[in-house]
Each structure stands twice: as structure tokens, then as C-alpha cells.
Amino acid sequence: MLQYVSHQDVKTYGLIPELVGRMPVIVHLDPLDLETLRRILTEPRNALIRQYTKLFEMEDIELELTPDAIEFIAQKALEFKLGARGLRSLCEAILTDAMFEMPSNKKKGQKLVVDQAYAAKKLERAKLAQLRAA
Numbered sequence: 001m002l003q004y005v006s007h008q009d010v011k012t013y014g015l016i017p018e019l020v021g022r023m024p025v026i027v028h029l030d031p032l033d034l035e036t037l038r039r040i041l042t043e044p045r046n047a048l049i050r051q052y053t054k055l056f057e058m059e060d061i062e063l064e065l066t067p068d069a070i071e072f073i074a075q076k077a078l079e080f081k082l083g084a085r086g087l088r089s090l091c092e093a094i095l096t097d098a099m100f101e102m103p104s105n106k107k108k109g110q111k112l113v114v115d116q117a118y119a120a121k122k123l124e125r126a127k128l129a130q131l132r133a134a
Helices: 007-013 034-042 048-057 067-079 083-105 117-125
Strands: 061-064 110-114
Touching: 007 048, 034 048, 034 067, 048 061, 048 083, 048 117, 061 083, 067 083, 067 117, 083 110, 083 117
Parallel strands: 061 110
Antiparallel strands: none
16 A cells, blocks of 8 residues: 555645655655565675675685575564664674684684574574564
């Protein structure tokens, strides 16, 4: 129903005409689904997973996120109603400890494999349930 809202409807609802005139376009956005969030994590040229992979490569660490971990991150973003911007917060909570601890070990050819269990453990410790939208 929101996709059919017009300027007149907004004015009738009570917004003053001066503000309505400053809105050149009124749009309705559909919520993102699980598949879209998963694609946002992996497909764009500057996708979050690629950014973190590059950051770890700079420290000679190979980062691999399993498909079930990517699915888990997307599911949590959907569950917490965080949308695409919340994906970065979730990835940050999962990978921050490793980003600081692994380079200090200075072992050549290190590899970090993030699976669903690892991601769940890190999110549980980060207490991100407070991010849950109302």
C-alpha cells in the first residue's frame, strides 16, 4: 500500500505544504531478503568479504569464509533488522579479534577459516543482541 502514497496523501496526513514541496520524489523501499544480503556480502567489486580478505592479505594471512558463515551473517542481519549497513557491524564483531591477534603471532602462511560455529561464538561474545531493532 505504501508504494501508492502520493504528495497529496502526505499533505492530508498532516505534513505542511512547505515541506511536501521540498520532497521531489516519494519512494517506497522493500525490505532486503536473505539472498540479497548474501549477495551484498560477496558479489560487488568492493564487497565486504573482499575488503576483509584484502586486509588480512596485507598481514600475510589467508582469510576464508565458508558459505555457511556467510549465510549465518546474512541471517543475523535479517534477524536483527539491520539491513545492508548492519553487515559491516556483524563482520567487524566476528573478525576484529583475529585482525589484532593473528598478525602478532608472525607465522608465515597463516590461514583463518571462518565457519558458522566460529562466527556464532564471536557474535555471542560481542553481545550484539543489543543491536536488535525494535
